[in-house]
Amino acid sequence: MPELTFDLQHTDTATRARVGEITTSHGVIQTPIFMPVGTVATVKAVHQRELVTDVKAQIILGNTYHLYLRPGLDILRAAGGLHGFNGWTRPILTDSGGYQVFSLANTRKITEDGCTFRSHLDGSKHHFTPENVMDTQRVIGADIVMAFDECPPWPCTEKYATDSLALTERWLGRCIKRFDETEPLYGHYQSLFPIVQGSTDPTLRRRAAEHIASLGRAGNAIGGLSVGEPAEAMYDMTELVCEILPTAKPRYLMGVGTPANILESIARGVDMFDCVLPTRNARHGILYTTQGVMNITNAKWKADFAPLDAELGGYASTFYSKSYVRHLFHSQELLGPQIASIHNLTFYLWLVGEARRRILDGTFKGWKDEMVVKLMQRL
RNA sequence: GGGGGCAUCGCAUAGCGGCAAUUGCGGGGGACUGUAAAUCCCCUCCUUCGGGUUCAAAGGUUCGAGUCCUUUUGCCCCCA
Numbered sequence: 001m002p003e004l005t006f007d008l009q010h011t012d013t014a015t016r017a018r019v020g021e022i023t024t025s026h027g028v029i030q031t032p033i034f035m036p037v038g039t040v041a042t043v044k045a046v047h048q049r050e051l052v053t054d055v056k057a058q059i060i061l062g063n064t065y066h067l068y069l070r071p072g073l074d075i076l077r078a079a080g081g082l083h084g085f086n087g088w089t090r091p092i093l094t095d096s097g098g099y100q101v102f103s104l105a106n107t108r109k110i111t112e113d114g115c116t117f118r119s120h121l122d123g124s125k126h127h128f129t130p131e132n133v134m135d136t137q138r139v140i141g142a143d144i145v146m147a148f149d150e151c152p153p154w155p156c157t158e159k160y161a162t163d164s165l166a167l168t169e170r171w172l173g174r175c176i177k178r179f180d181e182t183e184p185l186y187g188h189y190q191s192l193f194p195i196v197q198g199s200t201d202p203t204l205r206r207r208a209a210e211h212i213a214s215l216g217r218a219g220n221a222i223g224g225l226s227v228g229e230p231a232e233a234m235y236d237m238t239e240l241v242c243e244i245l246p247t248a249k250p251r252y253l254m255g256v257g258t259p260a261n262i263l264e265s266i267a268r269g270v271d272m273f274d275c276v277l278p279t280r281n282a283r284h285g286i287l288y289t290t291q292g293v294m295n296i297t298n299a300k301w302k303a304d305f306a307p308l309d310a311e312l313g314g315y316a317s318t319f320y321s322k323s324y325v326r327h328l329f330h331s332q333e334l335l336g337p338q339i340a341s342i343h344n345l346t347f348y349l350w351l352v353g354e355a356r357r358r359i360l361d362g363t364f365k366g367w368k369d370e371m372v373v374k375l376m377q378r379l
Numbered sequence: 380g381g382g383g384g385c386a387u388c389g390c391a392u393a394g395c396g397g398c399a400a401u402u403g404c405g406g407g408g409g410a411c412u413g414u415a416a417a418u419c420c421c422c423u424c425c426u427u428c429g430g431g432u433u434c435a436a437a438g439g440u441u442c443g444a445g446u447c448c449u450u451u452u453g454c455c456c457c458c459a
Contacts, residue, residue, distance in 0.1 A: 035413095037413075037414065039413095039414050040414085044414080044416095044417085045417080061413075063413080063414075066414080066415090093413095095413045096413090098413075099413045099414085100413095100414095100415090102413090103413095103414080103415080104415070106415095107415085119415095120415040121415080146413075149413095151413075195413090221413085223413065224413095225412090226412040226413085227412080228412090234412095252413090253413095254412095254413040255412055255413040256412060256413085257412050258412070261412075274412095274413060275412050275413080276411085276412065276413085276414045276416090277411075277412050279414080280411065280412090280414065280416065280417095280418085281411065281412095283416080283417050283418085284410085284411070284416085284417080284418075284419095286410095286411085295408085295409085297408095298407090298408080299406085299407070299408095330406095332417080334417075336417090337417055
């Protein structure tokens with residue numbers, strides 16, 4: 001069965017940053033890349049057309065747990081998978097529900113076999129196993145599907161981290177077996193990414209990364225970070241794991257992060273990112289700009305008629321003033337979150353695109369060091 | 380002209396003898412990292428954090444009054 005391919009085109013000399021191209025059945029992804037999160041078949045508050053024309057998203061996410069609950073597999077199958085359902089014709093990646101094992105800790109129970117969830121929608125019981133999660137992701141039909149893992153909380157005991165990793169690895173074996181025994185349903189190919197866990201324990205992480213490197217999958221992921229640990233721990237784990245994972249395969253750091261997190265992780269050899277921050281924070285009035293972070297609801301923007309971010313460019317960021325967008329938020333007008341979401345995603349895609357250009361022309365390190373300071377500034 | 384009702388922190392409200400005083404809105408600020416999040420949290424009389432001054436105004440009853448009584452002021456309703 002064919003899988004996605006990764007063409008590593010350039011590696012930075014001053015850092016471990018890389019430039020490459022992932023080719024999938026639904027098109028090419030230029031790395032490093034940020035993937036907007038579209039949990040329930042929509043990147044919240046943003047049209048698919050805007051994702052293409054304004055944001056310039058190359059790939060978006062979906063979530064197995066959420067899509068399984070609603071609209072449900074019958075509808076997704078009948079629609080021809082998620083691509084057919086939401087009309088997104090470019091690549092899609094689905095998370096397996098592993099993150100929900102973490103985030104819905106109050107309403108689920110983990111066993112050797114899998115994880116039983118209480119639906120957050122109606123309280124009904126649902127049992128997820130590595131096997132049925134692979135089957136479900138066949139039905140959803142994303143180009144990249146994630147292994148079903150447990151994302152341990154932070155902090156956790158050494159024993160918890162060890163046992164959790166062992167379970168994740170047993171589950172991974174079952175994911176791979178089932179995935180490799182089954183076929184895509186819609187005529188395009190799919191690739192399964194395994195996920196390195198191991199909390200913030202270097203020994204566990206190293207062992208996990210070596211195991212996953214040995215599997216030879218089309219791409220590999222780093223999970224279980226950005227769950228509350230200090231940024232330094234996240235960077236250390238990322239660096240350690242990237243040194244072990246194969247160079248010739250894309251590396252995906254799950255759930256990360258802030259603009260600074262992304263640049264620092266690119267510098268350590270990560271190729272792919274996703275995070276809810278640009279969209280969730282957009283809906284809460286937090287805007288990431290080329291000058292720093294701004295809370296557009298703050299009183300100080302009341303009469304500031306300058307664009308959101310003149311330097312960034314793009315329609316949403318240059319056409320609308322801070323004053324106007326603040327007004328929209330204070331009026332609870334839906335256009336506020338829409339503009340903010342498009343703006344933030346445009347910024348995130350600009351950020352990784354600029355990183356790519358800088359890596360290629362050899363100016364990445366200096367630029368990155370400058371930007372991580374600048375981008376965290378509160379305006 | 381006669382009768383009745385109501386005045387509480389920007390607005391709207393709770394309050395029925397022990398109250399710096401309820402709740403909502405409005406206002407100010409914060410959090411959010413593989414989305415149970417258009418959500419959640421904090422502040423919103425003054426303060427040198429000890430306390431001080433409050434419920435239209437003034438008087439009174441009471442150990443104690445936003446709450447009861449009297450007068451005044453303002454607003455609302457009904458009948459002429």
